Amino acid sequence: MMDENVFEKLSRRIDSYRDDMIELQKELTGVPAVGPVNGGDGEMQKAQMLKKRLVETGFTSFRHFDAPDNSVSAGLRPNFLTSLDGIDKTRKIWIITHLDIVPPGELNLWSSDPYKAYVKDNHIFGRGTEDNQQDMVASIFAAKAFLDEGITPAHPLNLFFVADEETSGGKGLYYVLDLPEKIFDKDDLIVVPDSGNPEGSLIEIAEKGILWLCFKTTGKQCHGSKPQLGNNAFSAASHLVTKLTKLRKEFDAVDTLFDPPVSTFEPTKKEANVGNINTIPGEDVFYMDCRVLPQYDLEDVLKKIRKITQKVEKKFSVKIEIRHEQYVQPARPTPADAPVVSALRQAIEKVYQLQAHAGGVGAGTVATYLRKRDYPVAVWSKTNMNAHQPDENCPIDNMIGNAKVFAHLFLQA
Numbered sequence: 054m055m056d057e058n059v060f061e062k063l064s065r066r067i068d069s070y071r072d073d074m075i076e077l078q079k080e081l082t083g084v085p086a087v088g089p090v091n092g093g094d095g096e097m098q099k100a101q102m103l104k105k106r107l108v109e110t111g112f113t114s115f116r117h118f119d120a121p122d123n124s125v126s127a128g129l130r131p132n133f134l135t136s137l138d139g140i141d142k143t144r145k146i147w148i149i150t151h152l153d154i155v156p157p158g159e160l161n162l163w164s165s166d167p168y169k170a171y172v173k174d175n176h177i178f179g180r181g182t183e184d185n186q187q188d189m190v191a192s193i194f195a196a197k198a199f200l201d202e203g204i205t206p207a208h209p210l211n212l213f214f215v216a217d218e219e220t221s222g223g224k225g226l227y228y229v230l231d232l233p234e235k236i237f238d239k240d241d242l243i244v245v246p247d248s249g250n251p252e253g254s255l256i257e258i259a260e261k262g263i264l265w266l267c268f269k270t271t272g273k274q275c276h277g278s279k280p281q282l283g284n285n286a287f288s289a290a291s292h293l294v295t296k297l298t299k300l301r302k303e304f305d306a307v308d309t310l311f312d313p314p315v316s317t318f319e320p321t322k323k324e325a326n327v328g329n330i331n332t333i334p335g336e337d338v339f340y341m342d343c344r345v346l347p348q349y350d351l352e353d354v355l356k357k358i359r360k361i362t363q364k365v366e367k368k369f370s371v372k373i374e375i376r377h378e379q380y381v382q383p384a385r386p387t388p389a390d391a392p393v394v395s396a397l398r399q400a401i402e403k404v405y406q407l408q409a410h411a412g413g414v415g416a417g418t419v420a421t422y423l424r425k426r427d428y429p430v431a432v433w434s435k436t437n438m439n440a441h442q443p444d445e446n447c448p449i450d451n452m453i454g455n456a457k458v459f460a461h462l463f464l465q466a
Contacts, residue, residue: 055464059204060403063460066198067453074190074452075177077106081186082170082179086153088130090220095125096152100133103152103214107135107193111200118232120216120224130216130224137196139209144240146463147211149419150189151218151225151247154181155441162443176446184440187447188246188455189214195459206463208242218247218419221379226419230426237423242393243430244462246455247418253405253435253454256397259310259386259413260421260432262351264343265378266358268293272371274327274335286337287326289369294320296361297341303357308346310386311413316345340378344415347383381417384424391429400461404454405435433458 084102087093104115114136119129131152139146157167157180165171170179192212199206217225229236237243248257270290275283300318307314321342326334345354355375362373387394389411401409414432423430435451435458 055461055466060461060464062202063198063204063464064457066202067194067456067460070194070197070456071449071453074194074456075172075449077190077193078177078179078182078186078452079170080106081189082181083168085168085180087156088153088217088220089122089124091156093156095122095127095130096216097125097127097129097131099152100131100214100216104133110193110197112137112196118229120228122224130228132213132215132225132229134211134213136212137199137206137210139206141208141466143208144238144242145209145211146206147213147237147241147243148188148192148459149213149215149226149243149245150185150192151215151419153216153219154184155219158443164444167445172449175450176448178444178446180445183436183445183447185218185247187436187452188434191452191456192246192459195456195463198456198460199463207466208463210463215419222419222422227422230422237426237428239428241428242396242462243423243428244393244397244459245418245420245423245430245432246434247420248414248416248432249434249436249438251435251437252407253401253433254407254409255433256394256401256409256411257414257418257420257432258389258391258394258411259347260383260417261311261316261413261415262345262347262349262383263379263381263417264345264351264354265380266341266343267376267378268339268341268362269374269376270337270371271374272335272369275333277331277333280333283333283335284370285333286371287334289365289371289373290337290339292369293362293365293373294339296365297358299361300343300354300357304345304349304354306346306348308348308413311346311415313415316343316349317415318343345383347386349383351380351382381421382425384421386413387424387429387431391431393429393431396462396465397431397433397458399465400458401433403461404457409433
């Protein structure tokens, strides 16, 4: 049985960290960690700053699993963990958060500099403050409470900070899992606090497959007054966009574990083509974001897309190239009665006084990579779900409350 007096002592200690948690958020936000695919130089500077702060906080045990990457100036993408010893070493507890962020997007939509965090109305604003710094900070201060109170966790505790979550994961957790050394065990309690809902009631146990595609249509450029002399790549691509809506009927299964309960196929990014109005474009590029229920194989989706594309090529006398930007085959869900799910339910009920439920999401997290290796992992956070938006922010109370959930988890035998 858990000693409730010990948990209350840890909770009070976490409450006392409020100003320190805000300060760490500001420091993390001030060191942009955008991956090279998104035009940045990676996460190394942020990782070095974070490790320095962890040492100052009292953490002494670190291990690195950095991934080589010549596309960043450091030549490496940082993946590192810090650990606390535990009483029962038959299983370990993991909190996995990611160092990288997405770019701010249109700066005119922000109320202030996205890389200078500030506090307003009990929220902290800035790029990365929710995704994923809210729970990175929460996990650090949950563990710090054990250090400061001189309390040993029930099991060895690992805080793992990984790179490259926002794009492929190939230089982050995916890279770590492919190393000869296997650092996770099937009995471990693994939590990825990178998705959830505003109530904190959703424990995510399943994710849809992710298929990001780039469609490059090549026709023939010509003068706008003589369209018969060319092949309008923009028209062909636009026609393709409308035809791709057939995917919704072809892959129409419903799974109420997810919200929305169906596979989604959405055209998203569009690249500029010609720079003037009176030129028929000979090249056009657009992208599509597909989130596919686990019962479907992504190869079957691609086969259908190729058939649709070939018909458009023939109709408009164009060539269409399809490139994978991200390809994540859905993994089997974590069992709803897995020990990590049960442990989280207990912690959430204690801290937030509500009954949490298991469910699935369309967004992707690094949990998918773990599920593919048959590690039972749960994704949970009390989050306002404004990641990737202008004026991204997180409630300060979420950082504190989620830290208490993690602390309760660390105490469970």
